[in-house]
Amino acid sequence: MAGGADPPDGPPDGTPDGTPEGLPGRDEDQDRPVVFDESFIRAARLQELSAHERMGDDTPAVRRRPGAEANDPGPVPDLDAAYEYAYDLHHRHHWRSSRRRSRGRRRRAGAARHAIGSRVGALILVLLVATVFAVAIHLGSRYPYQPPPDARAAPLRVTLVALAPTGPVSGGRPADLFARSPAAQYRPGAAGITLPPVRRTAHFTEGQVMAALDTAKAFLVRSALDPDTVTGGSTRPVRLLVDPDQFTQFDRSVESPSADGRHATSGWLIRFDPARVALADPGIRVRGTLQAAEASADVLEVTADHTYTYALRPAGPDAGPDAARDRASLFTVRREVRFHFDRDDLRMRRAELVTSHVQAGPVDCAADLSGALRPLLAGERPTSTTPPTADPFAGTPAAATPLCATLPTGAAPPQPQGRGATEP
Template sequence: MGGSADPPEGTPEGGPGGGEDEYRSVVFDESFVRAARLQEFSAQERITDHAPAVRSLPPLRKGLSRQALILVLLMALAFGTAIYMGVRHPYQAPDGSGPPAEPLRMTVIPLSPRGEVPGAADTDLLYARSPAAQFRIGAEGVPLPAARRTAHFSDSQVTGALSIAKDYIVRSALYPEVLTGDQTRPVRVLLDPEQLDQFDRSFSHPAPDGRHAPTGWLVRFDPSQAELADRRIRVQGTLQAAESDAGTLEVTADHTFVYALRPAREDAGGDKADASLFTVRRELQFRFDREDLRLHQAQLVVSYVQAGPLSCAEDSVNRLHPLLSGQTAKEGGPAGTDPYATGGATALCGSLAPGSQPKV
C-alpha cells in the first residue's frame, strides 16, 4: 500500500517517485556502450528488414595498451642488462682476460758448508750472533711498500697485488703446517687455476726438471730429520710492483728466511739437542691480471731459491734435508747432468759462506 500522500494504486510509473528513480544516478559512458555484446535494432531497421529486436556484436579486439607495451620493453631491457653485467666484470680489460698463465720456472740451489754446522741450545743466542740479528719476526718481515697507481692500475689494485704476493710468501714459507710438509692447500688456493695442474704434478711426481720441484713452490723440510726449535722465524726482504703492460701487474719479491732447527724427536733419542740456523733466500716473481686481482689469486712465474746448510749430494727437489748442529756435508757433488737429455735442468750447488753462519 502507498504512503499517505500517494494514490491508492501507488505512484504512477515514470512519475517522480516511480521505479525509474533508482536508476537516475546510473550513467552509461561510451566505452560501456561499445563493450555491449548485444545491440538493439532501430525501429526503421526492424520495419525494413523484419529483423529481430537485437543483434549480436563481434567481440572487441583485446590487445596491450601502449603503456603496457612500453613497460614490457623496459623490463626486457633491464633483464638483458642484468645478464650482461653478470657475465662481464666491470673492471675487465676491453680485450678480455689477460694472456694464459705461464708455467712456473724454478731453480733450487743447495748451499754446502765447508765445515761443521755451528749450534747452541739457546736459539736467541744463535740469532743474536748471526747476520739475522736485526731481522723481523714472521710476517712483520714482509712489509707492504707504499702503493702508487700506474698508467692502467689504481692504487687499490696495486695494493691488492702486493697483498696477494705477501699472502703467498707468508703461507709458503712461514706456516708451520706447510714447513713440515703436512699441508699444501694454504698455498694452492692462492694460485691461478691454470697453474694448478703443474702444482699438483710437482707434488705427485717431483722431478728435477726446473718445472716440478715442490721446493720451488714452497719451503718444506723432511719432518723425520728436523723440526722447528723456535717458531719465531726471522725474515727480511722487499716487495716491488710494476706494470708490465696495460693488463698486467708484476710483483717482485726478494726475502731471506732464517729458521732455528733441531733434530726431530725420534732422531734425538729423547734428548734436547742443540739448535742450528738454516737460511733460505727466495726470489719470486708474480704476475696479476685483473681477474687474478678480483679473485685474490696469483701467477707465480719465477722462483729462484738458495738454501743451506745442505749437502750437494742430497736431493733437494721434494724436501729440504738440512744439516743440523755438528753435522758436515756429505762427500760428492750434485747429481750429474746429461747434455743429451731434453727437458731437463742443470743440477747446481753452491758453497755456503762462513760469514753467513752464527759465531758461537
C-alpha cells in the same frame, strides 16, 4: 532604424510562425536582417571624422552632425569615450584575427621546415651508416681479425741452488744462534714482510696495486712462514692463492716432485722432511723487499726477494727438550719469486707464479732440493762440496742439472766457544 521585413517568398520553411525547426522559442526579430536605411543615417547625431581630420593629437574621434540639435533629446554622455571603446574593440578584433592568421602561417612554415629537416636528417643518417659500413669492410679486408692470445697462465719456472758448508754446522740454543747470525735483526713471521709505498701505475689504480701486494704477501706467509706448511702439513692454504691454470702443475710438484725446472716443491713452498727435522723455534726470521710494476697494460708484476732463516732440530722420539735447547741449527733460504696479476687475479685475490729462484743451505752439494728439504743439522758435515757431473749427452733436461754453491762462512753463525758447544 527600420524594422525587418519578410522575404518576398514568405517566411522560411519550418514551423508555422517561421521559427526554424530545432530552435523552439526563438524570437522572430532575431532572425531578421538589420537594414540601415536613409532615415536612420540622417537621424544619427554623431559623425566620424575623416582620416585627415583625425591626424591631430587633440582632435576627437567624432563630432555632432549639423542640424542634429533640433532632434537632440539631451546631452550624450562621453561620446568620445564610447566611440573610442567601440573603435578599440574593432581594432582588437582585427589584431587577434591577424595574430591567428600569422600563427597559422608560422605553424605551417614550421611543419614544412620540420618535414624538410627530417628528410635531410634521414639522408645524412643513411650516408653515415653507409660510410661506416664501407670503412669496416675496408679495414676488415686489410686487417683481418686475429683472435686474442691465449690468456692461460704460463707454467712456473724454477731454479734451485744448493748451498754447501765448508765445515761442520754450528749448533746451540735458537736465541744464541740468531743473535750470532746475520738474521739477528730480522723480524719474526709476517711482520718481517713489509709492503712498499703504494702508488698507482699508468693502467692500474692504487687499490689494484695494493691488492697485488697484499696477495703476494699472503702467499709468502702461507708458503714459507706458516709452521704447519713448513713441517709437512696441508698445502691447501697455499693452493688457494694460486691461479687455477697452475693447479695441475702445483699438485704434481707437491705429490710427485721432480728436478726438471717445472715440478719442484721448493718452487712453490718451503717444506722440510718431517721425519728428519722439526722447528726448534716457531718464530721464523725474514727480511726482504716487495716491488710492484707494470709488465704490460693488462698485467701487474710483483717481485718478492726475501731471506728466511729457520731454527731447526732433529726430529724423532729421542729429541727431547735438550735437543731444542742445545742442538738447534740455522737453515737459510734465499727466495725470489715473480708474480703476475691480471685484473681477474686482482679481483679473485690469486697469483700467477712466473719464476722462482731458490738458494737453500746448509745442505749437501748432491742433495735433491726438488722435494722436501733435508738440511744438515748441528755438527753434520757435507759429504761433498763439488757439484755433481752433468752429461750434455744424457738427454735429460738442462734444468734438471743440480746447481751447487759454497755457503760463505759469514752466512752461518760461528761455532760457540766453551760450555754449550756442539762437538763435530
